[in-house]
Amino acid sequence: MAYKPQYGPGTSIVAENRRKQMNPGQKLEKVRSVTDEDIVLILGHRAPGSAYPTAHPPLTEQQEPDCPMRKIVKPTEGARAGDRVRYIQFADSMFNAPSQPYQRTYTEMYRFRGIDPGTLSGRQIVECRERDLEKYAKELIETEMFDPALVGIRGATVHGHSLRLAEDGMMFDMLQRNILGEDGIVKYVKNQIGEPLDRAVAVGKPMDEKWLKAHTTIFHSLVGTPYRDDTEYIEYVQRIHSLRTKYGFMPKEE
Amino acid sequence: MAKIERSQKLFLKALKEKFQGQDVESETAEFYKFNGVRQSPRKMEFMKASRAVEMDRGISMYDPERCHLGGIPMGQRQLMTYEVSGTGVFVEGDDLHFVNNSAMQQMWDDIRRTVIVGMDLAHQTLQKRLGKEVTPETINEYLHILNHAMPGAAVVQEHMVETHPGLVDDCYVKVFTGDQELADDIEPQFVLDIEKLFPAKQAEELKAEVGKSMYQAIHIPSTVSRTCDGGTTSRWSAMQIGMSFIAAYRMCAGEAAVADLSYAAKHAGVVNMGSILPARRARGPNEPGGIKFGLFADIVQANRKYPSDPARASLEVVGAGTMLFDQIWLGSYMSGGVGFTQYATAAYTDNILDEFTYYGMDYAKDKYKVDWKNPSANDKVKPTQEIVNDLATEVTLNAMEQYEMFPTMMEDHFGGSQRAGVIAAASGLTTSIATGNSNAGLNAWYLSMLLHKDGWSRLGFFGYDLQDQCGSANSLSMVSDRGLMGELRGPNYPNYAMNVGHQGEYAAIVGSAHFGRGDAFCYSPLVKVCFADPSLRFDFAEPRREFAKGAIREFMPAGERSLIIPAR
Numbered sequence: 001m002a003y004k005p006q007y008g009p010g011t012s013i014v015a016e017n018r019r020k021q022m023n024p025g026q027k028l029e030k031v032r033s034v035t036d037e038d039i040v041l042i043l044g045h046r047a048p049g050s051a052y053p054t055a056h057p058p059l060t061e062q063q064e065p066d067c068p069m070r071k072i073v074k075p076t077e078g079a080r081a082g083d084r085v086r087y088i089q090f091a092d093s094m095f096n097a098p099s100q101p102y103q104r105t106y107t108e109m110y111r112f113r114g115i116d117p118g119t120l121s122g123r124q125i126v127e128c129r130e131r132d133l134e135k136y137a138k139e140l141i142e143t144e145m146f147d148p149a150l151v152g153i154r155g156a157t158v159h160g161h162s163l164r165l166a167e168d169g170m171m172f173d174m175l176q177r178n179i180l181g182e183d184g185i186v187k188y189v190k191n192q193i194g195e196p197l198d199r200a201v202a203v204g205k206p207m208d209e210k211w212l213k214a215h216t217t218i219f220h221s222l223v224g225t226p227y228r229d230d231t232e233y234i235e236y237v238q239r240i241h242s243l244r245t246k247y248g249f250m251p252k253e254e
Numbered sequence: 255m256a257k258i259e260r261s262q263k264l265f266l267k268a269l270k271e272k273f274q275g276q277d278v279e280s281e282t283a284e285f286y287k288f289n290g291v292r293q294s295p296r297k298m299e300f301m302k303a304s305r306a307v308e309m310d311r312g313i314s315m316y317d318p319e320r321c322h323l324g325g326i327p328m329g330q331r332q333l334m335t336y337e338v339s340g341t342g343v344f345v346e347g348d349d350l351h352f353v354n355n356s357a358m359q360q361m362w363d364d365i366r367r368t369v370i371v372g373m374d375l376a377h378q379t380l381q382k383r384l385g386k387e388v389t390p391e392t393i394n395e396y397l398h399i400l401n402h403a404m405p406g407a408a409v410v411q412e413h414m415v416e417t418h419p420g421l422v423d424d425c426y427v428k429v430f431t432g433d434q435e436l437a438d439d440i441e442p443q444f445v446l447d448i449e450k451l452f453p454a455k456q457a458e459e460l461k462a463e464v465g466k467s468m469y470q471a472i473h474i475p476s477t478v479s480r481t482c483d484g485g486t487t488s489r490w491s492a493m494q495i496g497m498s499f500i501a502a503y504r505m506c507a508g509e510a511a512v513a514d515l516s517y518a519a520k521h522a523g524v525v526n527m528g529s530i531l532p533a534r535r536a537r538g539p540n541e542p543g544g545i546k547f548g549l550f551a552d553i554v555q556a557n558r559k560y561p562s563d564p565a566r567a568s569l570e571v572v573g574a575g576t577m578l579f580d581q582i583w584l585g586s587y588m589s590g591g592v593g594f595t596q597y598a599t600a601a602y603t604d605n606i607l608d609e610f611t612y613y614g615m616d617y618a619k620d621k622y623k624v625d626w627k628n629p630s631a632n633d634k635v636k637p638t639q640e641i642v643n644d645l646a647t648e649v650t651l652n653a654m655e656q657y658e659m660f661p662t663m664m665e666d667h668f669g670g671s672q673r674a675g676v677i678a679a680a681s682g683l684t685t686s687i688a689t690g691n692s693n694a695g696l697n698a699w700y701l702s703m704l705l706h707k708d709g710w711s712r713l714g715f716f717g718y719d720l721q722d723q724c725g726s727a728n729s730l731s732m733v734s735d736r737g738l739m740g741e742l743r744g745p746n747y748p749n750y751a752m753n754v755g756h757q758g759e760y761a762a763i764v765g766s767a768h769f770g771r772g773d774a775f776c777y778s779p780l781v782k783v784c785f786a787d788p789s790l791r792f793d794f795a796e797p798r799r800e801f802a803k804g805a806i807r808e809f810m811p812a813g814e815r816s817l818i819i820p821a822r
Contacts, residue, residue, distance in 0.1 A: 018711075100710065101712040120716060121673075122712075162673075163283070164665055166284070167284060174323075175326060219654075219710065220658050226655070227651060228255075233708065234255075237701075237704050237705050238643045238701065244724075245639060248726065249730070
């Protein structure tokens, strides 16, 4: 019987959202449109319209060794072209931001190819070839995995995920890379590393509380779904821990 | 698991003081209006001091308004003060960096400069090999000479250089024994009297363990161990011990028996506080990476002072341990920089870990009838996987819910590593105290980490991916190279060797298993007695209070140098 991924336990909406984000068979809902040029501006790795800097010649121009793995694994577009490896990094508020660090990593591993994600408490980075990155970044920003107020695109100085929100509902960012305009639209005035942009990049209106609670992937007893209420989830984690403990003894079957 | 009611929130006072005039349960706050670093009196002091240094030396220095993020200084949010847990003292975060805190420095100095040396081998050499008489009177004479020599004075040769007593006034030697009759015959100035220092039950246990042997608790000068290293301690002490024996017992300085005394003092009879580390860690004995968790829990004396409060005793080990292992060992010896202090202080400030731990105590009493205020081995819960899971789960869920219900507390512990360490520590301490089993406590730690990670989809920094996600499998195993009882683990235990926010808590989890049983010691009765010494500069019964004193600049350390430098 072929392995069928289950994408995690749980009976709560949080668990359901986690499975949906991870499952590449489910299409992520597109919530906003951001142009390719605007994605490039936020990333800040190259000027829009400029050629992709390369780390090596295109694979077709290289003498590829006779390697069975290379015959099995098809290179991504960026790898084929010899692009640099660059990154996008997110900070997700614990007040019901739609995605969260480990969730992002799991989701990206299921949905994207040729990536190197890194997971911390206040930020999650994913690195890959530059043109692949721009494609992935667009999906991560335009879909239900993003909220303009509660998700920050931050290369450095990510402090904010666990802080109270500002009075206007925005997550704290000491560099104030993205600001909420009087028109209710969030605009990036600095790229992810904090360099001022020549023009502001709009990323849409913040989602409302109801939408956030229905789409978030974090448990939260004050503003969302209490972890304690998803007993299946907790029992599953306990089971994993118990089995790992038991097999630390290297038991042998009689 | 089933949530229990606990109306007392130990962290509330701190939150209200830190966030004055604000609703500590509010989800929103004001930012970007605090005038950057200038909101902090301490940062202002630093800036002023830096200007003076720059004028003096002609080289630029502390300039946070220019150098931080290209002109955006810290302080775009409120820069918080911290209450040192259990003390009621509020301090600036900067004051808890060990460079700014003389009490923290002294705590480590007092450990690094200490060795315990048994006297039995030397006495046997004197009596059996040389036929000399050893009596309480000769021991008193020897100790008088040793307390002259140990700080750096000559006892045998002519025309020797010596150290200024005012510079080495923290150096001395006392002795202890389980033989009360012998102890009573030694001059009180030289004795660590177990009966007087410990509660009766603990004293009885310790005296039985120490037996009729006599040990020297030796503290060489702070200045010496600072200038050299921990490996110096046994060498410095052995040289002075050897010379003092020669003087006290009128031996020939070159006779072969002296080698026996030296060997006993340097090797056979010496107890170092830390074992030597492998080449890749490149540290000698008596350095932090070699201190076993059980031994460290014995250095801290809170269970002696608070025998009926194993939670309090454990929390003091957490404070001392995170300071030494996170701030000094990992944060400075192994890494460098200033970042580790922010991780470590979370475990001993604002009474947050305290609240989570006492919740665990209430839960253990409510569900498992553990009378934790009367520590005893008799009412410990059998550490089955089911019970460990239950204790760890409930304590973890409660802690997560507290962070959620009090957004200012989440903001206080703004880093995931801080929260992960604190939540897992409360889980481990609760389980250890309830079961009396340190490995069960460690196992609870790892379930807490897994629950935390899945609940919030985040944990700590990258390092947590390794240590805390494979810890379940090594926490109970005793297979060589795969596991070890908690008491014998230490900062250089394979999976523990690189991760901030763990080692101090592990030491406390080990200690708490014994505090919960009412044991007098965890690993070494000798170490427990040695650090009960009221003459030590640092009071190991109250590490957090001492850190607070250091932070408000009321702690007087050793290592004086003003006697030999120009007056300011």
